[in-house]
Amino acid sequence: MLEVKSLTTTYEGLVAISDVSLSVAAREIVAVVGANGAGKSTLLKTLAGMERPASGRILFEGEDIAGSPTHRVNMLGIALVPEGRRLFPRLSVRDNLRLGSYLHRRKSDREAPLDTVFKLFPRLAERLDQRAETLSGGEQQMLAIGRALMTRPRLLMLDEPSQGIMPKLVDEILDSVRTIREAGTTVLIVEQRLAETLEIADRAYVLQTGRVVMSGPAKEIAGNEDVRRAYLGI
Amino acid sequence: MLSAANIAQILMSGLLMGLIYALIAAGLSLIFGLMDVVNFAHGEFLMTAMYATFGLVVMLSLDPLILSPIVAAIMFVVGAFCYRAIIVHAMRARTNVGMVQVFATFGLAIVIRGLAQFAFTPDYRSIPKSWLGGQTFSVLGVYMPAPQLAGALASLIAFGALWLLMKKTDFGKALEATREDAGAVGLVGIDRNRVFAMGWGLGAALVGLAGAILSIFYYIHPDVGGPFALIAYVTVALGGFGSVFGALAAGVIVGIVEAVSATVLQPSMKAIGIYAVYLLVVFLRPRGLFGNL
Numbered sequence: 312m313l314e315v316k317s318l319t320t321t322y323e324g325l326v327a328i329s330d331v332s333l334s335v336a337a338r339e340i341v342a343v344v345g346a347n348g349a350g351k352s353t354l355l356k357t358l359a360g361m362e363r364p365a366s367g368r369i370l371f372e373g374e375d376i377a378g379s380p381t382h383r384v385n386m387l388g389i390a391l392v393p394e395g396r397r398l399f400p401r402l403s404v405r406d407n408l409r410l411g412s413y414l415h416r417r418k419s420d421r422e423a424p425l426d427t428v429f430k431l432f433p434r435l436a437e438r439l440d441q442r443a444e445t446l447s448g449g450e451q452q453m454l455a456i457g458r459a460l461m462t463r464p465r466l467l468m469l470d471e472p473s474q475g476i477m478p479k480l481v482d483e484i485l486d487s488v489r490t491i492r493e494a495g496t497t498v499l500i501v502e503q504r505l506a507e508t509l510e511i512a513d514r515a516y517v518l519q520t521g522r523v524v525m526s527g528p529a530k531e532i533a534g535n536e537d538v539r540r541a542y543l544g545i
Numbered sequence: 546m547l548s549a550a551n552i553a554q555i556l557m558s559g560l561l562m563g564l565i566y567a568l569i570a571a572g573l574s575l576i577f578g579l580m581d582v583v584n585f586a587h588g589e590f591l592m593t594a595m596y597a598t599f600g601l602v603v604m605l606s607l608d609p610l611i612l613s614p615i616v617a618a619i620m621f622v623v624g625a626f627c628y629r630a631i632i633v634h635a636m637r638a639r640t641n642v643g644m645v646q647v648f649a650t651f652g653l654a655i656v657i658r659g660l661a662q663f664a665f666t667p668d669y670r671s672i673p674k675s676w677l678g679g680q681t682f683s684v685l686g687v688y689m690p691a692p693q694l695a696g697a698l699a700s701l702i703a704f705g706a707l708w709l710l711m712k713k714t715d716f717g718k719a720l721e722a723t724r725e726d727a728g729a730v731g732l733v734g735i736d737r738n739r740v741f742a743m744g745w746g747l748g749a750a751l752v753g754l755a756g757a758i759l760s761i762f763y764y765i766h767p768d769v770g771g772p773f774a775l776i777a778y779v780t781v782a783l784g785g786f787g788s789v790f791g792a793l794a795a796g797v798i799v800g801i802v803e804a805v806s807a808t809v810l811q812p813s814m815k816a817i818g819i820y821a822v823y824l825l826v827v828f829l830r831p832r833g834l835f836g837n838l
Binding site for chain 2 (some may be wrong): 319359360361364380382383384385386390391393396398399400401406409410411413414458459461462
């Protein structure tokens with residue numbers, strides 16, 4: 312589904328990710344793990360069109376999308392739940408979700424994903440008229456994922472969904488990622504929480520200072536002592 | 546001394562003109578709120594709309610009032626074009642984006658003004674005959690010049706339509722979302738450049754509507770936009786930068802302050818009151834009356 316070839320992105324003259332290649336097959340959950348500053352967020356931002364790559368190719372279902380603007384990438388079927396969530400704080404929960412399906416012209420296309428989102432995160436349904444900024448960190452993350460699902464993506468990319476969230480909700484959110492995949496959406500997730508993430512992922516890539524240093528089935532990566540010590544600092 | 550009738554007359558004159566000021570300022574405020582760009586060519590948009598009205602009146606022999614929606618539509622295209630042709634490039638500047646934007650719109654103002662002088666000469670023109678020109682209504686002894694009354698009503702209708710657009714339509718939500726975080730709307734598939742272009746179009750259309758009605762009772766010349774633009778900047782600052790409906794209230798305040806200053810001081814000093822209020826606001830409440838910056 313997604314094929315990244317030798318992707319390099321520089322940020323203000325510094326190389327943030329270098330020569331990264333990876334692939335994601337349909338209905339997989341693929342994790343990218345690594346320490347803070349390893350380039351995980353830059354990788355997802357580049358895939359989503361929020362950063363322009365310096366070189367390399369991003370093939371999504373055969374089409375090279377490297378350098379395409381974010382809205383076009385989204386329309387092709389890739390949704391990013393970004394670092395810091397980037398909700399529209401003064402808009403209501405309902406409006407944040409509705410904006411997700413803004414481009415679907417048919418009413419049925421607009422209403423259907425809403426049910427999916429409410430089934431996944433029932434507490435969003437209770438807070439429809441609240442401003443997004445009044446939600447707790449965990450609820451905001453649910454809303455950010457919900458908003459992304461409203462665009463009906465075939466590939467959902469999550470950037471550190473556990474950031475700034477109480478531990479109890481982290482499990483809930485990671486569980487929802489499983490459910491999302493079971494419903495047929497492919498997932499690429501970036502996380503610092505190694506153990507929990509590798510538990511839900513099929514395969515994983517380890518990123519260190521902008522390069523892929525290891526990849527393989529999530530179980531192998533999780534069990535690899537070298538990975539834990541050298542690359543993840545735990 | 547001022548009688549009650551005098552006071553009522555001053556307030557009414559101020560209110561009518563104030564609503565027109567609000568209409569002029571609305572577009573400026575809309576564009577600023579959307580993308581933090583101050584359009585220094587706003588007065589020139591007004592002037593363009595006045596010449597467009599004049600030209601259409603001459604060509605089609607229709608009344609300016611009938612032509613005002615057409616002028617607004619033309620200005621929508623002008624505004625959206627200015628965004629696509631100039632502003633979008635200014636926003637891509639690698640360093641000092643703020644200054645580049647200031648000079649881009651300031652340069653646009655000089656170009657439009659120069660083109661107007663070249664094409665139409667600096668002569669003052671006016672629309673000699675119209676339905677409303679020179680007419681006056683009187684209610685309970687308070688006089689209301691018909692063109693100002695039409696401008697005030699057009700302003701209220703335009704603000705009403707703007708409110709409906711922003712609160713009740715999907716596009717309005719996209720507009721609000723872009724105001725909140727222009728960098729994030731792409732994540733839901735919205736092309737922010739399209740929203741920005743629409744914002745410039747709407748902003749120019751609002752000032753275009755004002756220009757069409759002003760052309761009924763104002764002389765038309767290449768520098769006509771300047772004083773109105775200055776008042777619009779004061780109005781936007783008073784209402785709170787980016788608060789479109791703050792501009793409505795602020796426009797009325799500015800209009801009334803102007804009318805009061807003209808009576809209490811003298812007509813030639815009517816602008817002094819406006820700028821005094823502006824200074825007061827800057828000192829006491831720099832974010833404006835309704836701003837949330």
